[in-house]
Structure formats: C-alpha cells, structure tokens
Amino acid sequence: xxxxLLQLQQVTMRFGGLIAVRSLSLEVDAGELxxxxxxxxAGKTTVFNVITGIYRPTEGDIRFQGRSLVGxxxxxxxxxxxxxxxxxxxxxxxxxxxxxxxxxxFVRHRxxxxxAALRFKAVEKEDAELEARARHWLEVLELSAVADVRASALxxxxxxxxxxxxxxxxxxxxxxxxxxxxxxxxxxxxxxxHLIRRLRDExxxxxxxxxxxxxxVMGVCERVLVLDYGELIAEGPPEAIRNDPRVIEAYLGEPx
Amino acid sequence: MVRQIFWCGVAIAICWALDRLLQAAxxxxxxxxxxxxxxxxxxxxxLLFITxxxxxxxxxxxxxxxSLGHAGFFAVGAYLSAGFSVYxxxxxxxxxxxxxxxxxQFGLLLMAALIGAGAAALFGLIVGIPTLRLRGxxxxxxxxxxxxxxxxxxxxxxxxxxxxxxxxxxxxxGFGFFWYALLAMGCIAVSRNLLKSTHGxxxxxxxxxxxxxxxxxxxxxxxxxxxxxxxxxxxxxAGALLAHREGSIYPVDFKLDISIVVxxxxxxxxQGSITGSVLAGAGLKMLEELLRLLPVVTxxxxxxxPSDFRMLAFALVLILMMIFRPQGLLGHRELxxxxxxxxxxxxxxxxxxxxxxxxxxxxxxxxxxQP
Ligand SMILES: Nc1ncnc2c1ncn2[C@@H]1O[C@H](COP(=O)(O)OP(=O)(O)OP(=O)(O)O)[C@@H](O)[C@H]1O
Ligand SMILES: [Mg+2]
Numbered sequence: 001x002x003x004x005l006l007q008l009q010q011v012t013m014r015f016g017g018l019i020a021v022r023s024l025s026l027e028v029d030a031g032e033l034x035x036x037x038x039x040x041x042a043g044k045t046t047v048f049n050v051i052t053g054i055y056r057p058t059e060g061d062i063r064f065q066g067r068s069l070v071g072x073x074x075x076x077x078x079x080x081x082x083x084x085x086x087x088x089x090x091x092x093x094x095x096x097x098x099x100x101x102x103x104x105x106f107v108r109h110r111x112x113x114x115x116a117a118l119r120f121k122a123v124e125k126e127d128a129e130l131e132a133r134a135r136h137w138l139e140v141l142e143l144s145a146v147a148d149v150r151a152s153a154l155x156x157x158x159x160x161x162x163x164x165x166x167x168x169x170x171x172x173x174x175x176x177x178x179x180x181x182x183x184x185x186x187x188x189x190x191x192x193x194h195l196i197r198r199l200r201d202e203x204x205x206x207x208x209x210x211x212x213x214x215x216x217v218m219g220v221c222e223r224v225l226v227l228d229y230g231e232l233i234a235e236g237p238p239e240a241i242r243n244d245p246r247v248i249e250a251y252l253g254e255p256x
Numbered sequence: 257m258v259r260q261i262f263w264c265g266v267a268i269a270i271c272w273a274l275d276r277l278l279q280a281a282x283x284x285x286x287x288x289x290x291x292x293x294x295x296x297x298x299x300x301x302x303l304l305f306i307t308x309x310x311x312x313x314x315x316x317x318x319x320x321x322x323s324l325g326h327a328g329f330f331a332v333g334a335y336l337s338a339g340f341s342v343y344x345x346x347x348x349x350x351x352x353x354x355x356x357x358x359x360x361q362f363g364l365l366l367m368a369a370l371i372g373a374g375a376a377a378l379f380g381l382i383v384g385i386p387t388l389r390l391r392g393x394x395x396x397x398x399x400x401x402x403x404x405x406x407x408x409x410x411x412x413x414x415x416x417x418x419x420x421x422x423x424x425x426x427x428x429x430g431f432g433f434f435w436y437a438l439l440a441m442g443c444i445a446v447s448r449n450l451l452k453s454t455h456g457x458x459x460x461x462x463x464x465x466x467x468x469x470x471x472x473x474x475x476x477x478x479x480x481x482x483x484x485x486x487x488x489x490x491x492x493x494a495g496a497l498l499a500h501r502e503g504s505i506y507p508v509d510f511k512l513d514i515s516i517v518v519x520x521x522x523x524x525x526x527q528g529s530i531t532g533s534v535l536a537g538a539g540l541k542m543l544e545e546l547l548r549l550l551p552v553v554t555x556x557x558x559x560x561x562p563s564d565f566r567m568l569a570f571a572l573v574l575i576l577m578m579i580f581r582p583q584g585l586l587g588h589r590e591l592x593x594x595x596x597x598x599x600x601x602x603x604x605x606x607x608x609x610x611x612x613x614x615x616x617x618x619x620x621x622x623x624x625x626q627p
Contacts, residue, residue, distance in 0.1 A: 052471055078473035092464035095457070103461045106454045107473030113482055116455040117446045118260050123453050130454050170473050 003066045005030040005206055006051070006082075006174055011060035013046050013230075020046040022230040023060070028174070028208055033200050035221035035238075036210045039251050043230040044210045045087055048176050052084050053077045064174070078107055083172035085163040087179045087210070093152035097143055097162050100151050101134040104169030108133075137165045141195070157188045164195070168205070175199070177209040181216045189216055196220050214252070218242065226251065267441050275434035296432075297545040300501075302538035303436040304494055307443045308514075309521040309537030310530055311490035314447055316519060317527035318456070319483035320463025322392065324515045325383060325399030326491055328406040329376040331510035333492025335410050337372030338425045338499040341365075346426055365428040365435075369496040376492020377485045379406070384484035388477055391466075403515050411507040421506035422499075429501035436497060443490045447530045450486075459483060460528070513567075520570050524577055526584025531591035536584075543569065 004027040013021040020043040028034050036044050050057045053074040062069045069077055083104075092100050109130065111123045138144045141161050146154060151162060160180055167175055180196075181189040193216055199205045211217045217224060217238065224241040226234040228250040234241055241247055281287065282295045312326045345364040352360040383402050387395050416422045429435050450456045461469035462476050470476045499505050521540055525532025547569055550562035577584065 054467065054471070073475070073477075074467075074470040075473045075475045078471060084471060086468070090465050090468040092461050092468065094464055095460060099457055099460075102454055103457050103469070103474065104472050106458055109454060111453075111455075113450075113455055116453040117449055117486070119449040119452070120257075121259075123455075127452075127454050166472060 002029075003063075004028060005032075005065060006208070007063040007066075008047075008051075009061045009063070011047075011050060011057045011062060013043070013050050013055060014058040020230050021050065021057075024227075024230065024232055026225055026232060026235075028206060030173070030206055031200065031204065033196070033207045033220060033222050034209070035217040035224040036208060036227060037212070037214075037217055037224060037241075037251065038227035042227040042251075044227055045178055046230075047227070048084055048178055048210070051077075051176065052082060075107075078170050078172075081171070081173035082176065083167035083170045083174075084176035085160070085167055085178055085180060087182070089156075089159050089163055091151040091159055091162055091166070093150070095151060096148050097151055097154070097165075098131070098134060098138065098147040100162055101137055101165045101169045102130055104137075104166040105130040105133045105171075107170045134165075134169055137169050140168075141165045156183045157185070160184065160192075161195075168199070168203075172205060174206045174208065177207065177211075179210055179212060181211055181213045189213060192216065193220050263445075267438060267445075271434045271437045271441070274437065275431060278433050279431050298542055300432050300436055301545075302541040303433075303440050304498060305518070305521065305541045306440045306534050306537040307436075307490055307494045308518045309525065309533040310440070310443045310447055311487045311494075312518050313522045313525070313528065313530060313533040314450070314459070315483045315487040316522050317525075317529065317533065318447075318451065318463065319459045319480060320527075321387075321480055321483060322396045322519075323399040323484070323487075324396050324512070324519060325401075325403040326487075326518045327510045327512065327514035328383075328399075328403035329379060329488035329491035330495040330498075330514065331403075331406050331410060331507075332379050332488075333372030333376040333495030334499040334505050334510070335416050335422060335495070336375040337368040337492075337496035338422055338505060339416060340371045341368045341426050341428070341500065342422075342424060349426075361426075361428050365500060368428075368500060369435075369439075369493050372496030372499075373489045373493040376495065377489040379492075380484040380486075380488025381481060383488075384481035387484075388480060400512065400515070403510075403512060407507050407510050410510075419507065421504050423504040425499050425503050425505070427500060427503040429497055432497070432501045435501075439490070439493055439497060444530060444534065446486070446490075451530065463528070517570065520574060524573065524584055526586040529584065529586040529590055532584055532586035535586075535591070540570065540573070543573075 006028040008024055008026045011021055011024045012019065024047065036047065038044055046055070049055045051062055051069070053069065053072050053076070057070060064077075064080055064082060067080070069080070092103065095103075109126060111120070111126050116123045135144070135147070138147055141164060143158070143161060143165055146158065151159065154162065160183070164177070164180065177196075181192055184192060196207060196209070197220055200207055209221070221238055224236065224238055225232060226241060226244075226247050233250060234244045234247045236244070242252070278295065278299070281290055282292060308326060308330065312323065315321050315323045341364065345368060349357070349360055349364060383399060387398050390398050410416050411419055450459065458469070458474045458479050461472065461474050462479050466476050498509070517540065521536040522533055524540065525534070525536035544563075544566050547565055548562050550565070552562065553560050
C-alpha cells in the first residue's frame with residue numbers, strides 16, 4: 001500500500017476551552033490538488049498551523065511521507081518539504097521582493113555561519129546559486145520586474161504572489177495556500193487559478209488550499225474537504241460537495 | 257583562505273602604518289591641536305565606540321533583538337582578560353628573556369583579547385538562550401538586568417579590585433591606535449560579510465517577522481543566539497583592549513549609561529546600517545568631547561559642568577531624529593561609493609524624473625498600503 005504524502009490522524013487542537021480542530025483525520029496523496037473549505041472560524045487556518053508546527057496538536061499525529069511531524073519546529077518541517085503562505089500576508093515588509101524569495105531559497109543552504117562571517121568562496125558560490133533559484137521563481141510568477149521593490153510597497157495581489165514565490169523557493173513537495181485569492185479582483189484570481197494548475201502540472205507540487213472564493217475552489221480542486229466547527233463534515237469531488245446538503249446548510253447556503 | 261589572509265595582512269599593514277604616523281605626529285607635536293589628550297578623545301575612544309556600536313547593531317539593528325546589556329559584555333571582556341594578564345600572563349612574561357619580550361607581549365595581549373572575547377561570547381550565549389522567549393520590552397529589561405548584574409558582580413569581587421577598581425593591568429596595548437583600529441575593522445568586516453551573504457538575510461528575516469522566518473525554514477533560535485554571541489564577542493574584545501590600554505578599569509566604566517549610549521548610536525545610525533553605526537558611533541563620542549569645551553554654567557544656584565549636558569544633548573539628538581528622520585541617519589541603507597555618487601548626481605532637474613522601476617506599480621502600492 002502506498003503511504004499518502006500527508007496524513008492527519010485524529011488531530012485535535014484545543015485553545016483553553018475552545019476546540020478549534022476536533023479529531024480530524026485526512027489524507028493528501030502526492031500530486032493531488034485539494035481544497036479545504038468551511039465557514040469562518042471552522043478551524044482551517046488552525047489545521048495549517050498544526051501541520052507547519054506553529055502549534056503542537058493537543059492530540060493525534062501528523063505524518064508527512066510516513067514520518068511524524070509532531071514536536072518538530074516549523075523550520076525543520078519546511079526543510080522536509082512543506083511550505084505555506086499566510087492568510088494575512090506575512091512578507092518581510094522591509095526587504096525587497098528578491099530578498100524575500102532568497103530567504104525562502106535559504107532553506108537549502110549548506111555553508112556555515114562562520115564561513116559567511118569570513119566570506120569564504122563557498123559562500124559566494126552558494127549566494128549566487130540561491131539568488132539564481134530565487135530569480136527563477138520570480139520569473140515563473142512574473143515578478144522579475146519588481147525584484148528590487150520593497151515588499152511593503154507592492155499592491156495586495158502582487159504581495160500574495162510574492163508569498164507564493166517565497167514558499168516555492170523552499171523547494172516544497174507540498175504547499176499549503178491560505179486563501180490565496182483573498183483580496184484579488186476576478187482577473188487576478190483567474191490568473192491565480194492558472195498558476196495553481198501550472199504549479200501542480202509543471203512543477204509537480206502537491207497543493208492543499210483554503211479558499212472562500214468558490215469559483216477558485218470549484219475551478220481548480222480535484223477533491224474538496226469541508227470543515228465545520230473543527231470537524232470534517234464532507235469530502236469528495238467538487239460536484240458532489242456543491243450538492244451535499246450538509247455542506248449547503250453549514251456553509252454554502254444556496255447551491256452554487 | 258588565501259584571500260582572507262591577504263586582507264588580514266592589508267588591514268594589519270594599514271593599521272600599523274597609521275599607528276606609526278600618529279605616534280610621530282602626537283609625540284613630535286606636529287600639530288598644535290593633536291595632543292595626547294585629543295588623540296585619545298577624538299580618535300581612540302571613537303574607534304572603541306565604533307566597535308561597540310557596530311557589534312550591537314548586529315543584535316539590535318540587524319536581528320531586531322533590543323538589547324540593553326552591551327556594557328555587560330564589554331565589562332566581561334575587560335575584567336576577565338585583565339584577570340588573565342594580572343594573575344597569569346604577567347608572571348609568564350617575567351620568565352621570558354629580554355630579547356623576546358616584545359614578541360611575548362604581543363602574543364600574550366592577543367591571548368588576553370581572545371580570552372576577553374571568548375568569555376563575553378560565552379556570556380552572550382548564556383544571555384541569548386533564556387532571552388529567546390522574550391521579545392521587545394521584556395528582552396530589553398532582561399538584558400538591562402544582565403548588564404547591571406555583571407557590573408555589581410565585579411564591584412563586589414575582591415579578586416577584581418571591587419569598588420576600588422582593578423589596577424596594575426599591564427598596558428600592552430601601548431599607544432593603541434593599531435589594536436583599536438584593527439578591532440574596529442575586523443568588526444565591520446565580519447558584519448559586512450554576514451550582511452552580504454544569504455545568512456545575513458536570515459538575521460534580517462528574524463527582525464522582520466520571526467514566525468514567517470521560522471516557517472520559511474530559518475532556524476530563528478540559532479540566528480538570535482548567534483547574533484548575541486558574535487556581538488558580545490566583539491564587545492568583549494573591545495573591553496580587553498580598553499583594560500590593556502588604560503591599565504586600570506573601574507565598575508563605573510561599565511554603567512548602564514554605556515549601554516544606552518551605544519543603543520543611541522545604533523538607532524541614530526539607522527537600525528541595521530553598518531556604516532550608520534560607524535558614523536553615529538564616532539560622531540556621538542566626538543560630540544560628547546566637544547561638549548566639554550563649553551563653559552561651566554551656574555543655573556538655579558548650582559554649577560553645571562559641561563559634561564553634565566551629555567545626556568541632555570543625546571536626548572536632544574534622538575528627539576530631533578525622531579521628528580525629522582525616524583528611520584535613522586541612513587535608514588536600512590549603507591553608505592557606499594555608489595550611493596555617494598547617486599546623491600551627488602541628484603541634480604534638481606533629474607530628481608523630477610521618476611525612477612526606472614514600474615512607476616504604476618509603486619503608485620498603486622501607495623494607495624493599497626492603507627486599505
Ligand atoms: N492562537 C489561538 N488562540 C485561541 N484561539 C484560537 C487561536 N487560533 C485560532 N483560534 C480559534 O480557533 C478557531 C478557528 O480559527 P481558524 O483561524 O482556524 O479559523 P478559519 O477556519 O481559518 O477561519 P477564517 O475562514 O475566518 O480564516 C476560531 O474560533 C479562532 O478564534
Ligand atoms: Mg483562516
């Protein structure tokens with residue numbers, strides 16, 4: 001039997017008396033493009049936070065390629081191949097777009113800090129490599145023109161794209177996108193859908209995305225998971241989810 | 257490796273040559289104003305504070321860990337290196353034949369400086385680890401506490417002269433310019449190398465957004481502690497040089513004032529800007545010296561020494577900066593030949609032309625910043 005790329009087993013996340021995620025089990029296979037939806041406060045972002053090690057789950061286990069992630073620090077998890085973006089954009093605002101993405105690429109560094117302090121040849125070589133990798137992702141995301149602009153000076157839609165570029169530069173196998181289309185106009189979200197498909201098809205990145213824009217979810221996802229009050233209430237292909245009475249009641253309202 | 261050794265050689269040669277030249281100028285009384293006193297006040301002390309400011313910039317400015325404990329690292333370096341020289345190295349030197357005294361002194365001073373730097377680095381590690389959980393004001397208070405504890409400790413240890421001060425330290429640094437300048441150059445070079453490399457971006461990412469940095473794969477704990485260790489190391493070495501130049505050190509030399517002054521320098525220069533720290537470090541010390549030239553004034557029936565106005569002047573400088581240039585003299589930028597050239601060529605005519613990079617984007621950005 002093939003092990004799934006990502007596996008959550010009975011994961012519970014409690015904040016004091018509040019149960020944000022309740023005994024959640026889910027699997028994502030390599031190469032899948034999965035959507036995670038649900039009403040506000042359903043616990044979607046919290047799921048991302050426990051996967052990436054920002055919170056340690058109160059109960060349950062999280063496995064990535066069969067290896068448990070519980071107890072690992074976020075940077076160790078990133079190193080294993082999981083990257084993410086944030087719902088409320090968290091770019092390094094004072095740094096340029098290129099610098100932001102170079103920090104993403106830094107996860108693959110091999111030189112030591114003391115070598116950098118003495119500017120060894122190996123460091124110079126590595127800097128050039130990491131910068132080339134960062135520029136590659138800027139190219140892919142059509143951000144090359146703004147490479148030297150401060151991240152905070154960019155419009156919202158571009159900032160979201162920089163976040164994706166930064167996450168991709170860590171060379172992930174799985175990328176978690178938290179509401180990538182939020183704040184985008186229809187044109188921009190159309191482009192985003194193209195990009196998401198391309199990431200999977202061209203670069204082989206597995207994608208799990210949270211999104212409120214149903215056009216995006218239904219348009220790109222092959223499988224959708226629905227969360228309500230921290231519990232998985234439905235799971236299946238977009239058409240089935242769209243017509244699932246429980247989902248309509250809890251989240252979608254009118255059938256879309 | 258070859259390159260590093262080459263540049264070390266160049267730095268040593270430059271410092272040595274300038275040292276000789278200055279000695280000739282000071283002792284030969286080439287210029288009326290260049291006396292032993294003005295040399296110390298306007299060259300030596302500023303050099304020391306350049307080292308302190310640039311090393312603190314690594315902690316406060318680049319990594320964003322607000323530390324008020326730099327005087328503590330400075331003190332540890334000074335006292336422990338002096339302890340080594342007084343209690344061990346002097347004895348060893350006495351057994352060296354006269355012909356080898358010079359070489360032995362040089363070697364022992366180097367050892368003392370390394371001990372000072374190493375001890376301070378160790379304290380940096382000790383302070384760095386528990387303060388990892390602290391941010392902002394809490395970190396400032398914890399590091400402030402550390403600095404004061406160190407000072408009070410030395411104030412009460414008889415081994416180090418307690419309140420009487422630690423005297424009789426061999427003055428192996430001699431004239432001083434060579435060592436002081438070499439340390440400042442080393443500190444600047446290391447900072448610059450770090451900032452130039454992608455490792456430097458890792459430090460900066462901690463300052464910008466610690467959580468995002470961690471999630472992007474930066475081991476933030478490691479970089480925070482590393483900033484403390486490297487910064488402390490240079491402050492410790494500076495302390496060692498001070499001790500072996502002056503021959504005596506006193507607990508008051510390491511009061512909280514020193515930490516505050518060095519923080520002021522970093523903030524004034526622009527958080528994270530190495531050249532800013534250099535300019536502000538040297539500039540504030542010179543300003544302080546110039547204030548001494550003011551006459552003694554009597555206010556409200558009390559006599560005020562010019563040096564009493566030091567803190568007042570610093571506060572004034574800071575307030576003015578907050579009003580007119582909150583990002584510091586240089587902001588996050590560095591002063592380089594390229595920037596100088598850009599400033600000089602910025603004629604009024606050209607200034608009206610918008611920058612080359614996608615102007616529509618940046619104007620849109622201005623609107624978007626406050627949605
Ligand atoms: N650090 C925290 N401490 C306490 N409560 C938290 C914390 N993080 C999340 N919560 C709570 O957990 C619940 C789920 O939050 P979460 O952010 O995961 O929702 P979400 O599904 O992402 O919602 P949205 O669609 O609004 O982004 C909310 O009630 C929230 O207030
Ligand atoms: Mg959310």
